[in-house]
Amino acid sequence: MSFVTVRDVFQEYDGRPIIERVNLDVAEGEFVSIVGASGCGKSTFLRLLLADETPTRGRITVDGGRPAREPGRERGVVFQKYSVFPHMTVRDNIVAAESFPKGFGWFRGAKLREARARADEVLERIGLAHVAKNYPSTLSGGMQQRLAIGQALHARPRILLLDEPFGALDPGTRLSMHEFLTQLRAETSMTVFMVTHDLGEGFKLGDRVLVFDKTRWDPDYPERYGATITYDFDARDHGIPYQHILDKIPSLAAQSDPAPAPD
Ligand SMILES: Nc1ncnc2c1ncn2[C@@H]1O[C@H](COP(=O)(O)OP(=O)(O)OP(=O)(O)O)[C@@H](O)[C@H]1O
Ligand SMILES: [Mg+2]
Numbered sequence: 001m002s003f004v005t006v007r008d009v010f011q012e013y014d015g016r017p018i019i020e021r022v023n024l025d026v027a028e029g030e031f032v033s034i035v036g037a038s039g040c041g042k043s044t045f046l047r048l049l050l051a052d053e054t055p056t057r058g059r060i061t062v063d064g065g066r067p068a069r070e071p072g073r074e075r076g077v078v079f080q081k082y083s084v085f086p087h088m089t090v091r092d093n094i095v096a097a098e099s100f101p102k103g104f105g106w107f108r109g110a111k112l113r114e115a116r117a118r119a120d121e122v123l124e125r126i127g128l129a130h131v132a133k134n135y136p137s138t139l140s141g142g143m144q145q146r147l148a149i150g151q152a153l154h155a156r157p158r159i160l161l162l163d164e165p166f167g168a169l170d171p172g173t174r175l176s177m178h179e180f181l182t183q184l185r186a187e188t189s190m191t192v193f194m195v196t197h198d199l200g201e202g203f204k205l206g207d208r209v210l211v212f213d214k215t216r217w218d219p220d221y222p223e224r225y226g227a228t229i230t231y232d233f234d235a236r237d238h239g240i241p242y243q244h245i246l247d248k249i250p251s252l253a254a255q256s257d258p259a260p261a262p263d
Contacts (some may be wrong), residue, residue, distance in 0.1 A: 001027060001028075002022070002026065002027065003026055003027055003028035003029075003030075003061070003062065003063055003191055004024070004025075004026040004049070004060070004061075004062055004159065004191060005022060005024070005025055005026075005061045005064075006022055006024040006049075006054070006058070006059075006060050007023060007058050007059050007060075007061075007062060008020040008021060008022075008023060008027075008057065008058040008059075009023075009048065009055045009057065009058035009059070010022075010055060010056045010057040010058055010226070011020075011044055011048060011055050011056050011226070012042070012056045012226075016042050016223055017045060017223075017224070017225060017226035018041040018226050018227070018228050019040075019041040019045055019212070019226045019228060020225065020226035020227070020228050021228050022045065022058070022228055022229055023229075024210075024229065024232075025156075026064075026159075026191060026193075026208075027191075028189055029065075029185075029189040029190070029191055030191055030192075030205045030208065031185065031191075031192040031194070031205060031206050031208075032191075032192065032193045032194070032208050032209075032210060032212045033194050033195075033196055033201075033202030033203070033205060033206030033208065033209045033210070033235070034046075034193060034194065034195045034196070034209075034212060034228065035195075035196060035197070035199055035201075035202050035209060035210070035211055035212070036129060036211055036212030036213055037213065038197075039210075040212045040213060040214070041141070041212060041226065041227050042070040042163075042195045042212055043163055043195065045104060046077070046161045046163055046193060046195060048060060049075070049159070049161055049193055050069075050071050050075050050077055050161055050179060051067075051068035051069065051070055051071050051072070051075065052071055054067070054069065062074070062158075062159065070100075073155075073157070074157055074158040074159060075157055075158070075159045075160075075161065076152040076153075076155050076156075076157030076159070076161065077088070077152060077160075077161040077162075077163070078145075078148050078149050078152045078161070078162045078163060078165045079148075079163050080161075080255050083148060084136045084144060084147050084148050084151060085136070086136050086137060087135075088135075088136075089132065089133050089134060089135060090123065090128055090131050090134055090136065090147055090171050091116060091119050091120065091123065091132040091133065091137065092119075092134075092153050093117055093147055093151055094119035094122050094123060094147075094150055094151055095107065095112070095115045095119045095152070097150075097152070097154040097155040098115055098118065098119070098152040098154055098155060099115065100155075115242035118154075119132075119154070120132060122150050122153075122154050123150070124151040125180050125183075125256045126144055126147070126149065126176075126177065126180060127145045127146065127148075127173065127176065128143060128147060128150070129145070130144060141168050142168050142169050142170065142173060143223070145165065145166075145168050145169065146169070146173065146177065148165075149162075149165050149166075149180075149181075150180075153181065153184050154178070155192065156184075156188055157190065158189075158190065158191065158192070159190070159191045159192075159193070160190050160191070160192045161192075161193050161194075162192065162193065162194040162195065163195045164195050164196055164197060165177075165194065166178070166196070166198075166201065167196075167197065167198075174201075178201075178204065178205060181205065182205070192205075194206065199245075199246070202235070203235045206235045207234075207235060207236050207263065208232060208233060208234060208235055209231075209232075209233040209235050210229050210231065210232050210233075211229065211230050211231035211232075211233075212227045212228065212229060212230070213227055213228075213230040214226070214227050214228075215230060233245065
């Protein structure tokens with residue numbers, strides 16, 4: 001049964017088509033990786049899924065409901081550029097992730113102590129326990145990104161949107177974040193959409209890998225047409241040797257950039 005349903009979605013900015021005719025059915029609990037050339041509209045598509053923007057045409061529904069008009073608590077996001085609360089300590093950033101979605105404001109007393117203990121477990125898992133009392137501005141970019149990921153996961157949204165979440169991490173940290181995400185998925189029935197430039201990562205974590213690309217080109221007017229889903233690969237059980245796909249679609253190889261920046 002379709003949980004996230006995308007029907008004939010178009011998005012334009014100032015009359016310029018970015019994505020066109022996107023149709024998609026995603027079951028609850030599925031992990032969907034999204035790849036495609038820079039600028040083809042992947043982040044735009046995530047913003048539409050988040051209901052941060054309403055599509056120019058078409059509709060996106062969750063669990064058979066009405067199309068959302070604004071981001072709700074059931075949707076969590078890690079943006080391409082990390083965003084954490086700068087005025088809160090690392091630990092309180094994680095506590096906030098748990099307390100805000102409940103809608104009761106801050107935890108107090110014993111509840112706060114328990115929430116802080118749970119936050120410490122998360123910090124342990126993402127390797128930030130030693131900086132729990134620091135402020136985000138004192139952390140490296142990669143550490144702030146890890147904090148943003150920990151925050152989004154700790155809120156346990158029904159739908160998690162990840163925009164190149166591991167791009168800035170060194171290979172070892174990236175692997176431990178993969179493990180953390182995989183464990184949390186096993187504990188919840190979270191549905192995940194993850195944009196990545198690393199095809200190997202997309203196939204390793206995803207149940208499906210979607211490719212966004214333009215199907216039509218106007219050489220005199222390259223911005224005339226938008227991108228759509230051109231491939232929808234089954235990636236379960238690590239079943240697809242994605243290198244074979246690279247042989248078939250060389251344009252994807254150019255988009256795959258597994259070399260991470262140092263943490
Ligand atoms: N709010 C906006 N107003 C106008 N144009 C926009 C807006 N948001 C995105 N665009 C344009 O839409 C196109 C797609 O942008 P988007 O950020 O979705 O690409 P992307 O696939 O995520 O690229 P990257 O891989 O580089 O992150 C770009 O040309 C961008 O300039
Ligand atoms: Mg983007």
